[in-house]
Amino acid sequence: MDPTYLVPVAQLMRDVPSSAKLVFSAPFDADHEFAPRGRAETDVAPDALVDVVLTLQSFSGGLRVTGRVSAPWFGVCRRCSAAVVGLSDVAVDERFVDHPEPGDEEAYLIENDAVDLAPMMHDAILLDLPLAPLCREDCAGLCPYCGVDRNEATCDCAAPHDVRWATLDGLRFADETSGESSEA
Template sequence: MSIRSPFQVHVGNVLRTGNARRERRSAPLDDLVVLGTEVPLHAEVVVDVELQFVADTALDAVGTVTAPYRGTCRRCLRQVEGQLQVPVRERFEERFVEDETYPVAHSQIDLGPMARDTVMLELPRAPLCREDCQGLCPECGADRNEGGCSCAAPADPRWAALDQLRDP
């Protein structure tokens, strides 16, 4: 038997009576890392779903998966932080299909693998701190968001127009 997961839920009552039930579970999940972004090690991943009867061997989990993330801006290397809140609708069934549905076994389901799959799909790859991040100067490494550097990088044309106004 596997170690009991904090995301494990007994669903015998839902399958037997057909009554939907709300479940909210939260716990850290290891190894939620993609290129440039991760869920911090001890951060809580929250699963908040309604378990909806489908058949006496199957149900749907409908709700959200929420997790904080942090990463590194791909242009300026500043820290980027955010919160994922992803809608989910997943089928759990006794005769589950690998990569399509999740198992019901002994009237139990584990919402953990669903939470993991959802977060891994939605974590932003190679994030930006903001859409128009100017990045680092390739010559001197200065952060161009902080202003110019002494390198001969082309000036922003909007500034050139202002310069002309200033010295006619």
């Protein structure tokens, strides 16, 4: 467990209500605590620095944690396969409790007078990662026939629409003229 994310909260829990502000940067997952993602998925490098700016406010039996976490991500453009990088900057508003009510699966746990902010940060960032990023909004992608990068060059391949209909027309024509002879 990355100790930077482990925050002692005994004082906050004793003085209700009270609050504390936290500002730090720490590696996303330098110890590889979290399950790896699929190779093709947008991801955050384990040693990428996460910026954390949070306020912890105590209430009877728990803490409300609000603020922002942000982390740089990398991925692959869904149209042209170029490398893409970006920044996830996520607002968080979560609860930590020392004795969760049955069925309260939304809350994180306060354990040993401390909160581990790493799972909360990890959840927030992963939910925010783009599933299919683009290198730019108007990326023209690759030609499906010759593979040329249409952002950088043009090609003479027919438009996909035209080719598909030409093929269908040819099939229909063949069916009508050959009739049952094609099955014999």
